[in-house]
Amino acid sequence: xxxxxxxxxxxxxxxxxxxxxxxxxxxxxxxxxxxxxxxxxxxxxxxxxxxxxxxxxxxxxxxxxxxxxxxxxxxxxxxxxxxxxxxxxxxxxxxxxxxxxxxxxxxxxxxxxxxxxxxxxxxxxxxxxxxxxxxxxxxxxxxxxxxxxxxxxxxxxxxxxxxxxxxxxxxxxxxxxxxxxxxxxxxxxxxxxxxxxxxxxxxxxxxxxxxxxxxxxxxxxxxxxxxxxxxxxxxxxxxxxxxxxxxxxxxxxxxxxxxxxxxxxxxxxxxxxxxxxxxxxxxxxxxxxxxxxxxxxxxxxxxxxxxxxxxxxxxxxxxxxxxxxxxxxxxxxxxxxxxxxxxxxxxxxxxxxxxxxxxxxxxxxxxxxxxxxxxxxxxxxxxxxxxxxxxxxxxxxxxxxxxxxxxxxxxxxxxxxxxxxxxxxxxxxxxxxxxxxxxxxxxxxxxxxxxxxxxxxxxxxxxxxxxxxxxxxxxxxxxxxxxxxxxxxxxxxx
Numbered sequence: 001x002x003x004x005x006x007x008x009x010x011x012x013x014x015x016x017x018x019x020x021x022x023x024x025x026x027x028x029x030x031x032x033x034x035x036x037x038x039x040x041x042x043x044x045x046x047x048x049x050x051x052x053x054x055x056x057x058x059x060x061x062x063x064x065x066x067x068x069x070x071x072x073x074x075x076x077x078x079x080x081x082x083x084x085x086x087x088x089x090x091x092x093x094x095x096x097x098x099x100x101x102x103x104x105x106x107x108x109x110x111x112x113x114x115x116x117x118x119x120x121x122x123x124x125x126x127x128x129x130x131x132x133x134x135x136x137x138x139x140x141x142x143x144x145x146x147x148x149x150x151x152x153x154x155x156x157x158x159x160x161x162x163x164x165x166x167x168x169x170x171x172x173x174x175x176x177x178x179x180x181x182x183x184x185x186x187x188x189x190x191x192x193x194x195x196x197x198x199x200x201x202x203x204x205x206x207x208x209x210x211x212x213x214x215x216x217x218x219x220x221x222x223x224x225x226x227x228x229x230x231x232x233x234x235x236x237x238x239x240x241x242x243x244x245x246x247x248x249x250x251x252x253x254x255x256x257x258x259x260x261x262x263x264x265x266x267x268x269x270x271x272x273x274x275x276x277x278x279x280x281x282x283x284x285x286x287x288x289x290x291x292x293x294x295x296x297x298x299x300x301x302x303x304x305x306x307x308x309x310x311x312x313x314x315x316x317x318x319x320x321x322x323x324x325x326x327x328x329x330x331x332x333x334x335x336x337x338x339x340x341x342x343x344x345x346x347x348x349x350x351x352x353x354x355x356x357x358x359x360x361x362x363x364x365x366x367x368x369x370x371x372x373x374x375x376x377x378x379x380x381x382x383x384x385x386x387x388x389x390x391x392x393x394x395x396x397x398x399x400x401x402x403x404x405x406x407x408x409x410x411x412x413x414x415x416x417x418x419x420x421x422x423x424x425x426x427x428x429x430x431x432x433x434x435x436x437x438x439x440x441x442x443x444x445x446x447x448x449x450x451x452x453x454x455x456x457x458x459x460x461x462x463x464x465x466x467x468x469x470x471x472x473x474x475x476x477x478x479x480x481x482x483x484x485x486x487x488x489x490x491x492x493x494x
Contacts, residue, residue, distance in 0.1 A: 041181075041251070042135075042136070042137070042181040042318050042319065043181060043251050043252065043253050043285070043288055043317075043318075044176075044180055044181050044182050044183075044184075044248060044251055044252035044253070045132075045137075045181075045182070045183045045184070045252070045253050045255070045314055045318070046182075046183075046184050046185075046186070046239075046243070046252050046253070046254050046255065047183075047184070047185045047186075047255045047256075047257070047310075048185075048186050048188070048236055048239065048254065048255065048256040048257075049156075049185055049186070049187045049188065049256075049257060049258070049259055050188050050190070050191050050229075050232055050256070050257070050258045050259070050279075051090065051154070051156065051187065051188065051189055051190075051191055051192040051258075051259055052090070052191050052192045052193070052258070052259070052260060052261070052262055052263040052268055053191040053229065053232070053258035053259075053261075053262060053278060053279065054258065054261050054262040054267065054274060054277060054278060054279070055081075055258075055277060055278060055279040056225070056226060056229055056262065056279075057070050057071065057074075057229065057233070057279060058070075058071045059071040059074040059075075059079055059281075060079075060081075060279060062207075062226070062229075063205065063206065063207055064200075064201040064202060064205050064206045064207075064223065064226050065201065065226040065229050065230055066200055066230040066233065067229060067230060067232075067233035068233065068237070069233050069234070069236050069237030069240060070233050070236055070256060070279075070281060073236075073240065073254065073256065073281050073283050074281045074298075075297070075298050076283050076297055076298070077254075077281055077282050077283030077284060077297065077298075077299075078281070078282045078283075078284075078299040078300075078301050079279075079280075079281050079299070079300050079301070080279075080280035080281070080282075080301045080302075080303070080305055081300060081301070081302050082277075082302055082303065082304050082305065082343075082363065083257065083277070083278060083279065083280035083305045083306075083307070084273075084276045084277055084278070084304070084305070084306055084307065084343045084345065084361060085097065085258075085259065085260050085261070085276050085278055085306075085307040085345070086102055086103060086276075086306055086307060086308055086343075086344060086345050086346065087103050087109070087260065087276075087345065087346060087347065088260050088261055088267075088268055088269050088270055088271060088275030088276050088345065088347050089111050089260055089268060089269050089347065089350050090111075090156070090158050090259050090260055091108070091111050091112045091113075091158040091159065091160050092108055092109055092110070092111055092160060092346075092347075092348070093259050093260045093307065094156075094157065094158050094159060094259055095108035095159050095160045095161065096108070096307065096308050097259075097307040097308050097310055097311060097328075098127050098128055098129070098157075098159065098167075098311065099121065099125050099126065099127060099128070099308075099311060099326070100128065100308050100309075100310075100311030100312045100315070100323070100326030100327060100328035101125055101308065101326060101327045101328070102308065102327050102344070102346070102457050102459075103160070103346065104346050104348075104457060104458075104459040104460055104461050105327060105457045105458055105459070105460070106121060106122055106125055106161070107119065107122070107160075107161070107460050108159070108160035108161055109160075109346060109348040109460060109461050110160065110348045110349040110465055110470075110474055111160075111348070111349060111350040111351065111473075111474065112158070112160065112473060112474045113160045113349075113465070113469075113474035114160050114161055114162065114474065115474060115475055116475050116476055116477060117476050118162055119160075119161050119162055120161060120162055120163075120164070121161050121163075124325060126322065127163070127167055128183075128310075128311040128314065128315060129141075129167055129168055129183060130165070130167075131311075131315055131320050131321075131322050132183045132314075132315070132318055132320055133169065133183075134320075135318060135319070135320040135321075136181065137181050137182060137183045137318065138169060138170070138175070138176075138179035138180070138181070138182040138183070139167075139168045139169045139170070139182070139183050139184070140168050140169060140170040140171060140172065140173075140175060140176065140182060140183075140184040140185070141153070141155050141156075141157065141167065141168040141171055141184070141185045141187070142155070142171060142172070142173050142184055142185065142186045143155040143171040143172075144171055144172040144173060144174070145173050145186075146173060146174075146242060148238075149235070149238045149239075149242070151235055153171075153185075153186045153187055153188070154187040154188065154189045155171055155187060156187040156189075156259075160474075168185075173242070176248065177246050177248060180251070181251075181318075183314075183318075186239060187259075188232050188235060188236070190228045190229070190231045190232040190235070191225065191228045191229055191232055191258075191262065191263070192263065193263050193387045193388075194387065195224040195225055195227065195228045196228075197224070197227040197228045197230065197231035198227065198230075198231065199223070199224075199227055200226075200227050200230055201222075201223035201224075201226040201227050201230070202223065203216070203219035203220045203222070203223040204219065206219055206222045206223050206226060208222045209264075209266075209274065209428050210406050210428055210430060211266065211406045211407055211409070211410060211428060211430055212265070212390060212407065213393070213394075213397055213402070213403060213404065213407055215393060215397070217389050217390065217393050218390055218393070221264075221388075221389050221390055222264075225262060225263075225264070236256065240254070249285060250285050250286070250287065251285055251287075251288075252285060253282065253283070253284055253285065253288065253314075253317075254282070254283045255280070255281070255282050255310070255314075256279065256280070256281045256282075257278055257279060257280045257281075257307070257310075258278030258279055259278070260275065260276070260278065261273075261274050261275040261276055261277060261278060262274065263387070263388070264388070264390065265377075265378075265384075265388055265390050265391055265394065265410060266377065266410060269347060269350045269355075270347065270357070270377070271345050271346070271347050271357045271358070271359040271368050272366070272368075272429050273361075273366065273423065273427070273429060274428075274429075275345075275347070276345045276359070276361075278307075280305065302363075303331065303339035303340070304339060304340040304341070304342070304343050304361070304362075304363060305331050305339075305340065305343070306328065306329075306340065306343045306344070308326065308327055308328035309328040309329050309330065309331050309340075310328070311323075311326060311328050312326045312328035312329055312330045313328070313330045313331055313332050313336070316330045316336075317330075317332065327457065341362060341363075342360050342361065342362050342446075342449050342453075343360070343361050344358075344359065344360050344361075344450070344453050344457075345358070345359045345360075345361070346358050346359070346459070346461060348461050349464075349465055349470050349474070350381075351381055351382065351383050351473055352380075352381070352382065352470065352471060352473055353375075353379050353380065353381045354372065354375070354464065354465075354470050355370075355372050355375055355379075356370075356371035356372050356461050356462075356464070357369070357370055357371070357372075358371070358450055358454065358459070358461075359450070360446050360449050360450040360453065361423075362446065364422060364423055364424050365420065365421065365422055365423065365442065365446060366419075366420070366421045366423060366429065367418070367419070367420050367443065367446035367447065367450060368418065368419040368420075369417070369418055369447075369450060370415050370416060370417050370418070370419075371461075373414055373415050373416065373417045374414055375414070375415060376411075376412060376413050376414060376415065377409070377410055377411075377412070377415055378391065378394065378395065378410065378411060394407065394410055394411055395411065398411040406430050416432060416434065418434045419432045419434060420432065420433045420434040420436075420439065420443050420446070421433065422439075
């Protein structure tokens with residue numbers, strides 16, 4: 001009897017243990033499914049766009065700027081050191097990177113053109129927001145933000161063409177959490193003139209470009225610009241904190257970049273690095289970061305990247321058709337090819353001032369061709385004369401014979417037909433090497449690359465706007481008093 005009871009107890013124990021092991025095995029088998037990241041899942045995409053902003057952050061080595069949030073974002077993501085827009089002014093640049101096409105190819109090269117003539121994008125060209133929307137993305141250009149932030153997004157688009165449907169579906173941050181996957185932008189005005197940020201930078205300690213006179217007006221203006229960058233960083237920090245608070249950071253790729261170079265003399269609207277070189281920082285969520293193409297934290301990437309590459313890259317990463325029809329090239333992902341050898345840029349009519357500049361930049365050199373050399377760099381421009389204190393200072397100091405040799409080209413009556421700079425030896429592009437006999441072979445290579453680009457991309461800039469349209473800043477008719485520039489109040493925004 002005792003033997004039978006013992007056998008029965010052993011059988012029950014074995015059965016219980018077997019059931020326990022089967023249950024544990026089931027839980028173990030289920031756990032990876034619950035926690036494993038699905039790489040086929042489309043991530044949210046958030047672009048943070050600074051207006052008129054060069055790479056002037058602490059993580060890029062700038063002094064007297066206070067940018068802990070973007071510096072931390074760079075430490076958690078990838079910081080690009082050679083990222084360039086294809087135009088040095090907002091409307092042309094934005095028309096390009098929102099379509100992945102050169103502005104000169106799609107007829108969007110003149111600043112704020114086609115506002116009243118019904119011009120549409122060429123067949124097959126679409127906004128990246130429309131491509132993503134058709135693939136199931138919810139799209140937003142955020143104006144309405146959480147009250148705790150204390151600021152609104154500018155909602156800037158500024159395209160040089162007309163659309164048949166809105167560029168985005170929403171302008172509300174509150175829509176994002178309930179509409180995923182999303183592609184959203186927040187545009188920041190802080191670094192656009194006029195600068196109004198709290199004062200932090202010491203004008204005596206800021207590092208100004210060497211082609212400016214060392215003058216209190218120059219230093220104060222540059223310090224105010226850096227203060228604007230510090231305020232921009234504070235607001236970016238609020239956005240990143242909100243993403244985390246709502247759990248959106250776990251599946252949102254965050255991209256920070258500038259729409260064109262900084263609003264200073266020889267910067268914005270000109271084809272030097274100071275007009276085209278902008279920051280780019282991309283932070284991948286931890287799970288996505290494990291994917292072989294999105295690595296690694298704290299990376300510094302020195303490849304040449306064009307702003308039009310963003311549309312192609314994120315269209316590809318979202319598994320949306322059309323990236324292969326763009327001028328932009330994916331620089332991340334399965335189909336990304338070798339890094340670019342050259343990036344190209346163009347400046348055409350801006351405001352009432354007509355220039356035609358074309359440039360090609362390799363890793364070390366920049367070549368610029370000026371099709372309008374009769375124009376001085378300080379050609380009459382109402383916007384700059386009212387908004388840039390250094391613009392007028394240069395003219396005053398030149399009249400008094402008080403400018404140094406590096407500043408004299410800024411006030412010359414004409415500009416060179418060609419310019420060539422060694423960016424490694426001369427990062428501020430102060431020494432034009434176009435006549436250097438030792439560099440003629442490399443200069444010719446850049447000339448040929450630019451010629452080829454102009455031809456292959458069907459650059460439309462060779463046909464200038466009618467004089468009356470240029471005079472009216474891209475309008476076919478003079479602006480009405482209600483919609484025209486408010487010159488008397490000095491509030492015209494560019």
